[in-house]
Amino acid sequence: MSVVVRFAPSPTGFLHLGGARTALFNWLYARHCGGRYLLRIEDTDRLRSTPEAIAAILEGLRWLGLEGDEPPVFQSERFPRHLEVAARLLAEGRAYRCWCTPEELEEMRARARAEGRPVRYDRRCRARPPDYVRPGVRPVIRLAVPTEGETVIEDLVQGTVRIANAQLDDMVLVRGDGTPTYMLSVVVDDHDMGITHVIRGDDHLTNAFRQLQLYRAMGVEPPAFAHIPLIHGPDGAKLSKRHGAVSVLEYREMGFLPEAMRNYLVRLGWSLGDREILTTEEMIAHFDIRDVGRSPARFDMDRLLHVNAHWLRQKPAEELVRLVEPFLARLGLVLDETGRRRLLDGMAELVVRARTLVELARGARVYVAPRPLAVDPRAAKFLDGANRGRLARLRAVLAEVDAWEPARLEEVCRAFAAREGLAFAKVAQPLRAALTGTTVSPPIFEVMRVLGREEVLARLDDAAAGRNPALQHAP
């Protein structure tokens, strides 16, 4: 049997990390099995579904490389089919009209809760004759589920889970306004789309029992279920907005790489021995939904940063330049030919100091920012009167250096420090401040190499003359 899976987000918000991981697991399972991975937009709640959310979700999936193998199915376009199934169930006596008002249901629930009974619909309308009518009320259609016995699910992740049918509700299939509910739509669509494996968050586990009853009522074979644990925040509660960024697109803005996101996400609940770093090919080769653990994982930003730093370093310099350009633009920096050349040349020493593209852009200003360089407060302290004079003397020496390469430059600078009666560090830090505008940078002779003699001399002139403005915004 060929595997068909789907990712089915409801477009009431953005694609969050949990959804992204669910999509990833579906995608990996399909790729591993040589099956198909489909997308379905669950927009049955017309009031809360928005085009913006649909666009954001698809964009998030595109960024992560988890687009569907076929164009997405929009659930709302399949209403007629859903209603047709409901009508059939009604005709067959497997479903019935319920004339209870929301107020009555609320009262029912309140009383059940107060008395410590399960909070369920009491099925009072189930026994009414088919021609019963209650004036002024638009009935809903409910599924008549067994009240005795138990329902068992052989979940690929959760194992055998059983629940007493008394715990089940006669769920609403069609609302009073005649529109189908999620419960009905999901089952009909999964069946019609030929879904063989439903892989989703374990917040849906209890729904699965109800849905199983619907499959039976429809007389069709249910898919296999795999309910994966949710991602929790650092405090252990279900990941939500109060934990900070949850939309995957925010992670793109923070300078994370899609391959790093996939690598981080897949290791939450799934592992391959001791392996922490995995290529997408390796994931596909080894992933099995059956190996996913049952305990929920907490989101850990430090770990994500570490994984991202790793994948950043795998990239060739050319690609990093391309990737960092938009982040430079945000800092108000435009890449001209000189900046591009320097960035490419100095990238190796920049990337080991960055965990994200945002940090990379920050480090890149040394090669990209125009003269006279803005200087941050800490660097400014190194550019006092005494040091300016010293930098002017050093400038004269550097102007005459025979070979402009790091080892030679270091020799010359060390000799200069000795002549000034100073430890080398006392010369290096002011030099760094003048050349980079900061106190943190790649090795100073590397910076000089990349910048070239002319630019170095010009920056020293700026510093000696006190031309550098203060950096306006903290880098």
Add this chain to the structure above:
RNA sequence: GUCCCCAUCGUCUAGUGGUCAGGACACCAGCCUUUCAAGCUGGAAACGCGGGUUCGAUUCCCGCUGGGGACGCCA
């Protein structure tokens, strides 16, 4: 309240009826060093508790505790 799920270092996890319980992130120390990183070396750090079963339980069973999830004419 009812039902369901979970439980190995702070975090992500590996693992076994007998292991020095392994790795990674984070943390600490040292080396390197012109700053910051990276890198290297070392360190601290876990089987929630109580009962069983067993020659022997982190591992199997039960209970407890703790955590999470679901209980909508939301999805």
